[in-house]
Amino acid sequence: NAGVMQNPRHLVRRRGQEARLRCSPMKGHSHVYWYRQLPEEGLKFMVYLQKENIIDESGMPKERFSAEFPKEGPSILRIQQVVRGDSAAYFCASSPRRTDTYEQYFGPGTRLTVT
Amino acid sequence: DAKTTQPNSMESNEEEPVHLPCNHSTISGTDYIHWYRQLPSQGPEYVIHGLTSNVNNRMASLAIAEDRKSSTLILHRATLRDAAVYYCILISLMNRDDKIIFGKGTRLHILP
Numbered sequence: 001n002a003g004v005m006q007n008p009r010h011l012v013r014r015r016g017q018e019a020r021l022r023c024s025p026m027k028g029h030s031h032v033y034w035y036r037q038l039p040e041e042g043l044k045f046m047v048y049l050q051k052e053n054i055i056d057e058s059g060m061p062k063e064r065f066s067a068e069f070p071k072e073g074p075s076i077l078r079i080q081q082v083v084r085g086d087s088a089a090y091f092c093a094s095s096p097r098r099t100d101t102y103e104q105y106f107g108p109g110t111r112l113t114v115t
Numbered sequence: 116d117a118k119t120t121q122p123n124s125m126e127s128n129e130e131e132p133v134h135l136p137c138n139h140s141t142i143s144g145t146d147y148i149h150w151y152r153q154l155p156s157q158g159p160e161y162v163i164h165g166l167t168s169n170v171n172n173r174m175a176s177l178a179i180a181e182d183r184k185s186s187t188l189i190l191h192r193a194t195l196r197d198a199a200v201y202y203c204i205l206i207s208l209m210n211r212d213d214k215i216i217f218g219k220g221t222r223l224h225i226l227p
Contacts, residue, residue, distance in 0.1 A: 004158075033214060043159065045214040056214060091158045095213075104215060106158030 002027070004094050004107035012113045013082045021077040021110045025094030032075040033104060034067060037089045049075060082114045119203045124222040127193050135188040135221055137203030142183050146205040150177065150188050153220075154199045162188065162201070198225045 005024040013019050025032050034046040036059075048056040049069035060067070064082075069075040079086055089111050093104040120138040127133040139148065150162040163170055163177045165186070170177040176189040190197055202220040 031213065035215075035217075042219055043153075043215075043217040045216065048214055059214070093158070093215075103161045103164075104159075106160060109158050 004092055004105050006090075006092050006107035006110050008110060009108060010111050010113070012115060014115055015083055016081050019079040019082050019086070019112055019114075021079075021090050021092075021112070023075040023077070023092030023094075023107060025075070025092075026096075026105055029094035029096045029105070031095045032069050033093045033095075034075075034077050035091045035093065037091065037109075039088070043091065046077070079112075082112070084114050087112055087114045119205060119218055121201075121203055121218065121221045123219065124224065126224045126226060128226050129195060130192055133190040133193045133197070133223065135190075135201050135203075135223065136185065137187070138185045139203070139205055140184045142205055143207065145209045146207045148177065148179060148183075148186050149204045149206055149215075150175070151202045151204065151215075151217075152199040153202070154196075159202065159217075164206075193223075193225050195225050195227060198223055 004026055007022050011019055023032060030051050032049045035043045036046055037043045045059040047060050047067045049067060051069055052071050064080045066078045077090060089109045091106050091109045093106045095104045147164050147166050149164040151159040152162050153159045163172055163175050165177045165179050167179060169179060178187045178189060200220040200222050202217050204215055
């Protein structure tokens with residue numbers, strides 16, 4: 001069973017460009033979470049999605065950031081008009097459903113560098 | 116979410132046991148104690164979780180105080196590959212929010 005897959009692993013964008021980060025959850029998982037880790041800082045929750053629905057986006061910046069998890073295909077985190085402060089590692093996690101273990105499975109991350 | 120307190124960093128020698136402490140004095144009855152770790156340049160990975168009783172799995176053991184206000188993650192025989200940041204996290208099943216709130220964790224250094 002393949003783990004959570006994220007691509008690209010490394011992404012370089014110039015200021016003002018768009019960044020698209022993709023996350024394929026583990027097979028059978030319908031819950032996806034995105035987290036951001038700024039350099040030398042901890043992981044911060046951004047958004048929680050189920051298929052075709054945003055459940056909690058309380059950690060998403062109000063502008064330029066959006067996320068989706070369509071019925072078919074991977075979850076996408078989209079950052080428009082990137083700025084240097086967006087440079088970070090973005091991690092996606094998935095889980096099958098609410099269970100008593102509440103274990104999230106994390107992908108390897110996408111490291112975004114804005115030049 | 117109830118908060119946890121962990122030492123910023125710890126050191127241990129290779130092949131020796133490691134005890135990573137976590138204080139959670141405001142834990143509620145429905146909070147599960149979870150541990151995740153993040154190896155360098157990787158995403159976090161689940162280590163272990165428990166509610167009241169001590170727990171063992173292939174990665175580690177979790178010792179939970181009787182009053183549940185503290186817990187200890189035990190790595191029985193540390194290897195260099197165990198060098199990571201270890202996060203102690205409380206997750207309530209009564210909370211409809213499913214996000215994980217990561218603190219600063221404990222950075223574990225393993226000395227060869």
